[in-house]
Amino acid sequence: MTTPKPAGTGRTRRQRAPDGAERTEKGAARRAAILDAALDEFAARGFASARLDDVARRAGVAKGTIYLYFKDKQALFEELVRTNLVPHIAAIEAMPAEGPLRARVEAFAEHFVREVLMTRRADVIRLVLAEGPRFPALAEFHYREVVQRALTALQRLIQIGVERGEIRHEALARFPQLVMAPIMMGLIWTGLFNRFAPLDVAAMMRAHLDMLFAPGREP
Amino acid sequence: MTTPKPAGTGRTRRQRAPDGAERTEKGAARRAAILDAALDEFAARGFASARLDDVARRAGVAKGTIYLYFKDKQALFEELVRTNLVPHIAAIEAMPAEGPLRARVEAFAEHFVREVLMTRRADVIRLVLAEGPRFPALAEFHYREVVQRALTALQRLIQIGVERGEIRHEALARFPQLVMAPIMMGLIWTGLFNRFAPLDVAAMMRAHLDMLFAPGREP
Amino acid sequence: MTTPKPAGTGRTRRQRAPDGAERTEKGAARRAAILDAALDEFAARGFASARLDDVARRAGVAKGTIYLYFKDKQALFEELVRTNLVPHIAAIEAMPAEGPLRARVEAFAEHFVREVLMTRRADVIRLVLAEGPRFPALAEFHYREVVQRALTALQRLIQIGVERGEIRHEALARFPQLVMAPIMMGLIWTGLFNRFAPLDVAAMMRAHLDMLFAPGREP
Amino acid sequence: MTTPKPAGTGRTRRQRAPDGAERTEKGAARRAAILDAALDEFAARGFASARLDDVARRAGVAKGTIYLYFKDKQALFEELVRTNLVPHIAAIEAMPAEGPLRARVEAFAEHFVREVLMTRRADVIRLVLAEGPRFPALAEFHYREVVQRALTALQRLIQIGVERGEIRHEALARFPQLVMAPIMMGLIWTGLFNRFAPLDVAAMMRAHLDMLFAPGREP
DNA sequence: TATGAATGAGTCTTCATTCAT
DNA sequence: CATGAATGAAGACTCATTCAT
Incomplete structure (x- = not known):
C-alpha cells in the first residue's frame, strides 16, 4: 500500500505554542516520553486508576515534571488523544x-x-x-x-x-x-x-x- | 418479534446460594435495587470513579448495606455484568x-x-x-x-x-x-x-x- | 463584674442544620474537639501552614473524620472564627x-x-x-x-x-x-x-x- | 513635616557584607527589585502562601536568581522586615x-x-x-x-x-x-x-x- | 439485618530548592 | 551572575471498607 505517511510518527508533534518547558529539543523529547508513558498507563489501567507516579517513573522523570508539560492529569489524557490519531x-x-x-x-x-x-x-x-x-x-x-x-x-x-x-x-x-x-x-x-x-x-x-x-x- | 422472554426481567436473578442477606423477599428486592443503582453509577462514571456512596443513596440503602449483599465493589460490579446479559x-x-x-x-x-x-x-x-x-x-x-x-x-x-x-x-x-x-x-x-x-x-x-x-x- | 455569660462557653454551639455526622451527642462533641484542635493549630502556625493531620491528631480523630464535619480546611477555619466570638x-x-x-x-x-x-x-x-x-x-x-x-x-x-x-x-x-x-x-x-x-x-x-x-x- | 530622610529611599540599604551577588550597581538594583516584589507578594498572600515564582516574575528575574541574593524564602522575608522600618x-x-x-x-x-x-x-x-x-x-x-x-x-x-x-x-x-x-x-x-x-x-x-x-x- | 460514623491508605498537586547550562 | 527545567517532599482530600450500635 502506498500510504503517504506524514513526516514522523506523530506522537510528539506539537504545533501549539509550547506551554512551559519544551522549547528546547530535550523539552520536546521529554514531553513525548511523558505522553508515551501516559498512553501505556492509561491504556493499562484506565484514566481514573492510572497513577501519575507510574507515568513519571515509566517516562523516567520526576512526578513534578509532568506538571511542567501538562496542566493536570486530564490535560495529559486529552492531549494524548488529540495528538495521536x-x-x-x-x-x-x-x-x-x-x-x-x-x-x-x-x-x-x-x-x-x-x-x-x-x-x-x-x-x-x-x-x-x-x-x-x-x-x-x-x-x-x-x-x-x-x-x-x-x-x-x-x-x-x-x-x-x-x-x-x-x-x-x-x-x-x-x-x-x-x-x-x-x-x-x-x-x-x-x-x-x-x-x-x-x-x-x-x-x-x-x-x-x-x-x-x-x-x-x-x- | 416473538422473543421468548425468560421469566422475570432478569436483572436480579440469582441462582447461586444467596450470599448473605437475602433469603427474604425484601432481601432480594434490596439486592436488586443495589444492582440497579450500581449499573447507573458504573455506567455514568466508570468502575473506578463510581462511588459506593452514590450507589447506596440511589438504591435507598445505607452504605454498609451494600456489603451485606456483595463482598466488595468489584464483586458488585462483576455480579452486575454476570447477571444482566x-x-x-x-x-x-x-x-x-x-x-x-x-x-x-x-x-x-x-x-x-x-x-x-x-x-x-x-x-x-x-x-x-x-x-x-x-x-x-x-x-x-x-x-x-x-x-x-x-x-x-x-x-x-x-x-x-x-x-x-x-x-x-x-x-x-x-x-x-x-x-x-x-x-x-x-x-x-x-x-x-x-x-x-x-x-x-x-x-x-x-x-x-x-x-x-x-x-x-x-x- | 456581672457578665451575663451566655449558656455554655460557646465553642460548640451549632444552630445551623448539622451537616453530616453530628446529630448525636457524640457527634457534637467531636465537632467541638476538632474546632478546638484547629484553633490551636491555626493559631500556632497560621492558616496555610497548619496541617489537618495535626489537627486530627490533636483532636484524637482520623484525618478523614474532619471532612465529615467540615467541607474543607477553609470551612473549618471560617467556622472557627464565626462561632467563637x-x-x-x-x-x-x-x-x-x-x-x-x-x-x-x-x-x-x-x-x-x-x-x-x-x-x-x-x-x-x-x-x-x-x-x-x-x-x-x-x-x-x-x-x-x-x-x-x-x-x-x-x-x-x-x-x-x-x-x-x-x-x-x-x-x-x-x-x-x-x-x-x-x-x-x-x-x-x-x-x-x-x-x-x-x-x-x-x-x-x-x-x-x-x-x-x-x-x-x-x- | 521635615522628616530627615536617610540617604536613599531606604528599601534596600545593606550595610552588611553583600550576600553574594551585588557588588555591582545592577546587583543592588536587582536585590531591591526582589525585595520590593517580595513585599507585594508576602503582603497579599502571607508568608506561607506567597510563591517565589510570583516574586521572581514580579521582580523581573528568574526564580533561581532569588537564591543568589537570599539564602531562602525565610531569609528574604526577614530581610524585608529588617530593612524597611x-x-x-x-x-x-x-x-x-x-x-x-x-x-x-x-x-x-x-x-x-x-x-x-x-x-x-x-x-x-x-x-x-x-x-x-x-x-x-x-x-x-x-x-x-x-x-x-x-x-x-x-x-x-x-x-x-x-x-x-x-x-x-x-x-x-x-x-x-x-x-x-x-x-x-x-x-x-x-x-x-x-x-x-x-x-x-x-x-x-x-x-x-x-x-x-x-x-x-x-x- | 441495617445503619452511617469513622478510618486511613492512596493520589493528585504544589512549590521551595537545586543545578546544569 | 543568570536562567529556568527538574526534583521530590509535603499536604489536602477522597472513598472503599469496617464496625459499634
Missing part, C-alpha cells in the same frame, strides 16, 4: 484518488489496520471508547477530527463506487459506518477476547469487502 | 428454528437491538468493553457466556443459510462477527456520538442484512 | 444599662479583657487580623458581627456619657475605636512581645479610661 | 528636640501616619503582626529595633511633657503604647475593614492627642 486521518484523506474503487477502499482499510489497529494507537481509540462519556469535549474532538473526517472520506469513495456501479449496495453511502464496523469490532475483539479466540482482523476485513463489492445479480 | 443469550439460543433464514437472522438482530441496545443492558456491554481489560475474569466470563454463545448460535444459522444457498458469502461462517459488527458499531456510536450525529441503528442493520443476503449473480 | 458580643450587648458611665465602660472593657484577651478567643481575633485579607468573607463577617456590634454598643455608651457630661471628649463618639485601641494594642503586644516586655493590659486600660473620663478644667 | 525609626529618633510638646508628639504621629501607615511600609508591620509568632527572631528584631526604639523616644517626650505639666496623665509615661494604640488600630482597620467603614486615621489621631493633652482641672 489526527495525523493519520490527514494521511487517509490524502490517499491517491485514482485506481479501481475496491483497491482504494482496501487501501483505506489496510492503512487503518496496519497503522492504527496493530499499533499502540489502537489503545488511543480504546481509551476514547472507554472514557469518552466522562470527557465530552474529548468525545466531540474525536468525532469531529477523526470519526467524521474518516467517514466523510469513506463516503466520498463509496459515492463514486455507487456511481460507477462498482458498489451495488447504495445504502452504504448512507451508512459508511458499515465499512468501518468490522474494524471497530476487530479493535474491541483484539483488546478483549484475543486470548480466547484470536481473530484475524485483516482476513475478516477482506471478507467484508468481498461482500461490499459483491457483483449483483445480472439484470 | 446471560438470560438474553438463553432467549436467543432458544429462538425458533424454522422459517426463512433472512427472517431468523433478522429476528436475532432485532432481538438484540430491542432488548439490549435500546435498554440499559447496552450499558452493561459498554462497561465490559471499557473495563474488561482490568477484569480478566469478567472478560472471560463475558466471552464464554455471552459472546461465544451468541456467535455460535449465529454461526449455526449462517451455516444453514450457506447450505441452503440463501447466503452466498461463505466467509460469513468463518466470521460470524461480521453480522454483529454493525450492532457493536451502533452500541458505541449511540454511547459516544449520538448527540453530534444520530444513527438509526435498526435501519443500518437492515441495510447490512441486505448485503449479507444479497443474491449473487445468476450463473 | 459572636456569643460574647451578645453578652456585651446585653450588659446592664444602669449605673455610672465609667463603671459601665469599665465593665465593657473588663469583660473583653477577661473573656477574650486572656482566653484562647484572643487567638481567634489574632487569626482574623492575620488571615483576614485572604478571607474577605470572613473579614466581612467579623466586621458585621463582632466589630460593628461592639463598637455600636460602645458608641451608645459614649453618647450617654457625653450627654451626661461624664465624658468631655466628644470626639470619642465619632471614634469609638479609640476606646478599644489599647485593647487591640494589648492583644497584639501579648501575642508578639510579651516575652521581651510584659504588658499589664488591664492596668494600661485603666490608665486609658482615666484619660477618657478625665474631668475637664473647671469653668 | 529601621531607617524611619532613626528618622524619628532624630526629630528636633525643641518646640512645644504637643507639636512634637504630633510630628511624631504624623511622621508615622504619613511615612508608614500610608505607604507600603504599613504592610511590613502587618506582616510582622501576622507572621511574627512563626518568626521569633524577627519578632525580637522588630521589638528591639522598631518598637522599643520608637516607644523609648516617645516615652522621653512624654516624660518631658509630664515634667513641664503639659501632660497631666502621668500614667502615659508608663504606657507609651497608649499613644501609639490608635495608630495601630488604624493600621489594622485600614487593612481589614476600610471597605465597610472607612476610617480617617489622621483625624482619629488628632482626637486622641486632644485627649492626651487635655488640660486638667485647675487646682
